[in-house]
Amino acid sequence: MALWMEAGSEPKTESEVVDLEAISALKQSTAIELKENGNEYVKKGKKHYSDAIDCYTRAISQKALSDAEQSILYCNRAHVNLLLGNYRRALQDAEEAIKLSPTNVKAFYRAVKASMSLSLLAEAKSYCEKGLELSPENEELNKLAGQIDLLKSEQDRRKAEVSKSVTAVKDMISAFEERKIKIGKALYQELTGVKKPTLDKNNILHWPVLLLYAEVMSSDFIEDFCETDMFSTHLDEMFSESSPPLPWDNEHAYTRDALELYYEADSGVRLSKREIFHCLADGTAAANLEKCDIEENDAAEESSSSTTVLGGGGMRWIKVNERRPLYDVLKEPNLVVPGIPVFYVVSKKSSFYEEFKSGNWAPFGKYTSSSSRG
Structure with a gap:
């Protein structure tokens, strides 16, 4: 069959x-x-x-x-x-x-x-x-x-936006590298939100800067701090004779002549270039980009420093020379920028000053935000 x-x-x-x-x-x-x-x-x-x-x-x-x-x-x-x-x-x-x-x-x-x-x-x-x-x-x-033509047009527009965002992020990372700035995990976002630095057409970095009043755990925010600006310029504006006193400063200790500025040394882990890329890309058209052609660079870091260290304990507070521009401070080898620059303001006239200088004080809890002066 x-x-x-x-x-x-x-x-x-x-x-x-x-x-x-x-x-x-x-x-x-x-x-x-x-x-x-x-x-x-x-x-x-x-x-x-x-x-x-x-x-x-x-x-x-x-x-x-x-x-x-x-x-x-x-x-x-x-x-x-x-x-x-x-x-x-x-x-x-x-x-x-x-x-x-x-x-x-x-x-x-x-x-x-x-x-x-x-x-x-x-x-x-x-x-x-x-x-x-x-x-x-x-x-x-x-x-x-x-x-299809409409979708293709939208797809092309989207690709252009992603490409533009990727280029901007890479330019920012290059700017960090050129200036030897180390970026760490973002802190105090309950105060700053998702503020990020920007790079203008002249390749100058502009930073949002958070100022923390250690004594009472309140804050001020400077929206645009050009990297070439000196701290003294902003502090002069914030604490001019015509400016109202800080609402919590009952002792009137926080006058311009008594202010000192510090940053916390070695307080964070430096992010890799890929991690920085994803942090900066967050909220942009490149946010969901799975891959980025970023090459890691393990170049040796400089170890010179021109700052004054306070405290002998685990917490190291380093005084900032107000006459130095921001970029000069941010490239200090012991400073890891926590997303955006964070500096602590204290007054020599305050009773809190000695506690801070001794290194016995450490930040804790959440900071309460006061009105921005920048």
């Missing part, structure tokens, strides 16, 4: 020929019946989509229909996969349908829909153009062509 013939062998008897024709007819009949059943399941709605896919799959496996008919089976299965959100499978089915029948316009349409859902706009455009070559007046394909 033909059922026992080896695959690929030719029938030798009239009986075998008759058997093969019968088997082929049965497979054709089965495939057509399965196709019709699949179509009925689609009409019944979403609960029956999996049954429809099963019917189309079994019909395809019969391998009993012509290429054009097999193409329709793949195209139908692509349609159901689209309805189910199985876009990758839908695209594979549509592509197989096109291979079997390059004139199957519906297959091109479904390839376009699947490609668009997968954000494969170049592929979607290509399939759409080929479909329109076959059917120039096809209303659905023409509609999709317009949608």
Whole structure:
């Protein structure tokens, strides 16, 4: 009997020929019946989509229909996969349908829909153009062509924004490296939010700077501190004769002539360039970028310092020379900038001053924010 013939062998008897024709007819009949059943399941709605896919799959496996008919089976299965959100499978089915029948316009349409859902706009455009070559007046394909152009325009705009953001972040990282500034994990964000430095067209860094009054754990915020500015300039403005006294300074100790400025030495872990990239990219178009071509650099750090150290304990408070520009202070080898520069303000006239100088004081809890003076 033909059922026992080896695959690929030719029938030798009239009986075998008759058997093969019968088997082929049965497979054709089965495939057509399965196709019709699949179509009925689609009409019944979403609960029956999996049954429809099963019917189309079994019909395809019969391998009993012509290429054009097999193409329709793949195209139908692509349609159901689209309805189910199985876009990758839908695209594979549509592509197989096109291979079997390059004139199957519906297959091109479904390839376009699947490609668009997968954000494969170049592929979607290509399939759409080929479909329109076959059917120039096809209303659905023409509609999709317009949608693709809009999506492509939006995608290009998005890519341009990401590229611009990446360039800005990389420029910022280069500026840190050139100035030998070390960046650590951001602190005090309950006071500063997500403030970040900016780089102007002249390659000058502008920093938001947080001033913490250690004595009472309150703060002031300078929105724009140019790296070439000296601390004395800002403090002169903040504590001028016309400025109101600090609301909590009952002793009137915080006068301009009594102020001293400090930073905390060796208080954080320096972030890698990749970590800095992701911190700076947060909130920009490049925020969700998974990969960035940033090369790490383990260059040796300088160890010279021109600051005065207070305290002999684990906490090291280093006095800032107010006549030095900001960039000169930030490049100190023992200073890790906690996201943005943070400096502590104390008064020589205050009773708190001796406690601070001894190194026995350490920041704790949350700081309360006072009005910004910058």
